[in-house]
Amino acid sequence: MATLTHRPIWSDSEDGLPARSTQRPPESSALVAAHLAGDPHAFGQLVLRYQTRLLNFVYRMVGDRERAEDLVQEAFIRVHRHLHRYDPSRKFSTWLYTIASNLAKNELRNRRRSPLVFFQVIRQRWQGDRRPVDFEDSSTRPDRVYAAHQLRELVDETVGRLAQHHREVFVLRELEGKSYEEIAEIAGCNIGTVKSRLNRARQSFAELIAPRLD
């Protein structure tokens, strides 16, 4: 069993972290090939590269940080077990996001069957201060910190109120910057459906958030 040892020599720019080397990071497909060829560090590099992005995506989908972490780990476990089935002609990140998206949808489906757990209830359980959030606004002025905190809460709540299939395309496009084609593959629908869902999602988002801004 390969362990997730990693040598952080490449820029982890996909995680939004500063570059640690001028060496160009390898393609994900090259890391997959290296892992399949027996490189014990390759899978760890893939995890490092995608863990934060995937966590943010799944968290936006399910609204529960701890559960999102579990699901992201499960996605990586599935990838690890089935990496030999990966088709290199497809983009690795799309394959990974498809697995994570399906896990998130399963989670939401199971919650609907178990009415004791609600998305909003889970969100409300969270106190903003307790969330391990890296908020890039470095301003320390209390009024700005408070305003930023309020806006963050509002945005979280608004995204959580979008319909599941709208939320998925909205987050993939606005947060992850995925193309229509990638979103279609991840969401399992055609591009026309992606466009119409995205338009509806943006409209709903604006309608929900606009009355509460300022």
Add this chain to the structure above:
Amino acid sequence: MTCKDFLLLYSAYRDGANPRLTAAMEAHLAVCAACEAHDQAVRRGVDALRREVILPSDDFVERLDARLASGEDVEESFRPHVSPVVASAMAVLLLALAVFASRRPAMVSTAAAQVDPPSVARPVATAGIPFVAFVPGP
């Protein structure tokens, strides 16, 4: 351009695919406060969303490593999901087929219909012992 057109085309505008559309939308934004507010709401909300980055726990990789090393079982495939509407439609269809099949007259070939019916014993009450006798059927 009307506000209805603006909302209809807003997503394409936001994705910036068409410079002519961008120019037309921005011309409308310059004169329409309601659409300007709509655009600002999306932009401010998305900006706030992008600034909030959730980081994995410090022990994320260690826990994942342990789960991989333990050989933890994961489901091979996702359970197929059938929506309640589709499931109900299928149930109604099956019921209708069952009713249709039960009411339909039995299909008997002409040759089979010409064959004499097999003799079946029929109980006939008689006065003598043993009170009930069996005679061949029609």
